[in-house]
Amino acid sequence: MITLRDIDVVFHDEDRVVTAVKDVNLDVEKGEIYGIVGYSGAGKSTLVRTINLLQRPTNGSVLVNGQDLMTLKPHSLRQARKKIGMIFQHFNLMESRTIFDNVAYPLKGSGLNKKEKAAKVAELLDLVGLKEKTDAYPKQLSGGQKQRVAIARALANDPDILLCDEATSALDPKTTSSILDLLRELNEKLGLTIVIITHEMSVVKDLCHKVAVMEDGRILEQGPIVDIFTEPTEHLTKEFIDTATHFDQEMAMVLAHPETQKLNREGILARLSYVGVGTTQPLISTLVRDFDVTVNIIYGHVEILQNIPVGNLLVAFTGDQKKIQDAIDYLRTSGVKVDSVSELLEEYVTKED
Numbered sequence: 001m002i003t004l005r006d007i008d009v010v011f012h013d014e015d016r017v018v019t020a021v022k023d024v025n026l027d028v029e030k031g032e033i034y035g036i037v038g039y040s041g042a043g044k045s046t047l048v049r050t051i052n053l054l055q056r057p058t059n060g061s062v063l064v065n066g067q068d069l070m071t072l073k074p075h076s077l078r079q080a081r082k083k084i085g086m087i088f089q090h091f092n093l094m095e096s097r098t099i100f101d102n103v104a105y106p107l108k109g110s111g112l113n114k115k116e117k118a119a120k121v122a123e124l125l126d127l128v129g130l131k132e133k134t135d136a137y138p139k140q141l142s143g144g145q146k147q148r149v150a151i152a153r154a155l156a157n158d159p160d161i162l163l164c165d166e167a168t169s170a171l172d173p174k175t176t177s178s179i180l181d182l183l184r185e186l187n188e189k190l191g192l193t194i195v196i197i198t199h200e201m202s203v204v205k206d207l208c209h210k211v212a213v214m215e216d217g218r219i220l221e222q223g224p225i226v227d228i229f230t231e232p233t234e235h236l237t238k239e240f241i242d243t244a245t246h247f248d249q250e251m252a253m254v255l256a257h258p259e260t261q262k263l264n265r266e267g268i269l270a271r272l273s274y275v276g277v278g279t280t281q282p283l284i285s286t287l288v289r290d291f292d293v294t295v296n297i298i299y300g301h302v303e304i305l306q307n308i309p310v311g312n313l314l315v316a317f318t319g320d321q322k323k324i325q326d327a328i329d330y331l332r333t334s335g336v337k338v339d340s341v342s343e344l345l346e347e348y349v350t351k352e353d
Contacts, residue, residue: 001193002028002051002161007060009046009217020046021057022217028195028210030160033187035204035225036197037240038214044197047214048163051195052084053077065160082106085154089166091146093138099125099149100134106156124152128182144175151182155190162186164196168203180207201244205229209306213237226305230275245303254299254314255341267318269298270328273337274311283336284315291327293319314341 009021021043028034038044049055050062053069062069067080093102103121112120125131128148138146147167154162164183168176184207186192198204204211205225212222213236220234229245232238255269274283284295300313317324328338 001030001032001065002026002195003061003063004047004050005061005063007047007050007062008058009043009050009055010058020217021050024060024217024219026212026219026222028193030193031187031191032210033183033194033196033208035208035211036195036214037199037201037204037211038197039199042214043217044214045165046217048165048195048197051161051163052081052086054086082157083159084161084163085157085159086163086165087147087150087154087167089169091138091143091150093146093149093153095138097137098134099130099136099138099141102138102149103152103156106153110157120156121152124155125149127155127186128152142175143171144178147171147175147179148182151179151186155186159192161193161195164194166198167196168198168200176203177206183207201240205244205305213240224306226275226308226310229305230273230310250299267294267316268324269314269316269341271339271341272311272313272315272331273339274335276308276335283331283334287327287330291323291330293317293323293327295327 004024004026007021007024007026008019011018011020024047026047036044036048046055050057050060051064053062057070064080064084069077069080072080094105097105100118100121103124104117107117107120110117122131122134125134128151130145130148130152133141133145133149138149141149150167151162162183168179171179180203183194183196187194196203196207208225210222210224211228213220213228213234215236221228221232221237228237229241232241272283284297287293287295294317296316296318298314298316300311300315302309302311304310317327331338
């Protein structure tokens with residue numbers, strides 16, 4: 001659906017050259033919700049604007065629906081852009097026009113008559129849950145309602161793709177959740193391909209199928225949500241994941257507790273990470289029964305990523321050292337990742353001191 005190859009975006013100021021995007025390659029399949037995450041200045045907004053050529057790349061190719069947009073003449077490019085909707089952080093609604101007129105605006109030149117346009121707008125407002133706001137003005141709406149209007153307007157020309165540029169950043173958590181639910185519903189109901197850029201990994205975790213992590217104009221790593229969340233390779237990715245799951249922060253509080261440090265002196269502390277069916281298996285009871293070791297669960301949680309359970313436990317093993325090692329070997333052969341937290345514990349003890 002979307003293929004970006006060797007994308008560079010370079011801006012020339014009077015006294016300097018700024019490379020906003022560097023050698024980016026990205027593939028988004030039809031029907032995917034693809035997240036691009038990074039801090040301010042990472043280049044993510046510039047990158048997403050290359051998909052509809054609101055920002056023309058300095059180098060590289062942009063293929064959408066099999067068309068190389070870089071080669072299209074102006075008229076053909078305008079037609080191609082109609083199939084790429086876009087919403088923004090601050091909604092960009094026309095304050096002096098009614099909600100009906102805001103949504104109807106992209107239908108100018110569509111060939112629809114007045115009655116057909118009215119039916120189309122009514123359908124779109126119903127789709128986003130605002131059919132009763134037809135005659136209202138933007139100033140009469142909440143932030144979440146304004147974003148719903150912006151989404152309805154972006155869907156006016158029946159696009160195949162929806163680009164979301166920090167679309168939830170100006171919203172409170174509850175409203176953000178409702179907008180993410182709407183985007184998920186549109187993806188499922190319309191088969192809409194969605195690219196969402198954000199600095200909030202929690203948005204990616206809750207909504208996306210795949211994610212790319214950007215820094216200084218480059219993509220550091222990318223892949224399916226479950227793979228990135230369970231096996232991140234880059235420090236920045238791990239940092240973003242921690243903001244979304246809070247597991248490391250909460251584990252740090254547990255590790256700093258004197259009772260946890262006492263357990264570490266008496267046995268072995270370990271972090272157990274497991275994905276999928278392993279989260280429903282009686283692993284701990286199996287260890288106690290079959291290996292004659294004591295397993296103290298200090299902290300843990302299970303969350304669902306793309307309908308796949310992902311579990312993390314902080315546990316303390318006590319008992320015979322060989323039996324503990326046999327138990328750990330069993331866990332690893334069962335698909336459970338086992339990491340010693342001794343180094344991490346020492347780090348937090350040092351911080352406390």
